Amino acid sequence: MHYAKFTRALLVWTREAEGQALAEYGLILAVVAIAAVGGLVLIGSAVSASFTDFVDAAGIGG
Structure with missing residues (x-):
């Protein structure tokens, strides 16, 4: 028991x-x-600007 x-x-x-x-x-x-969301919000604009600069420098933008 x-x-x-x-x-x-x-x-x-x-x-x-x-x-x-x-x-x-x-x-x-x-x-x-x-x-993660907070970090992406903080660095999101910097990453976007870096990609834009890369596309402009490479001449692959439309």
Whole structure:
């Protein structure tokens, strides 16, 4: 009888730990996504200007 209670408690604890890990991974993913978008916003105009300069210098623009 004690073994059944132990295994049931272990299963409940495992599910809770998996849910917590999933939530933590979700938060990490959200922070990384926000940082990536913020970085692209900050350097976006500089990258666009560099590509425009390259196209103009190469003479391949339309």
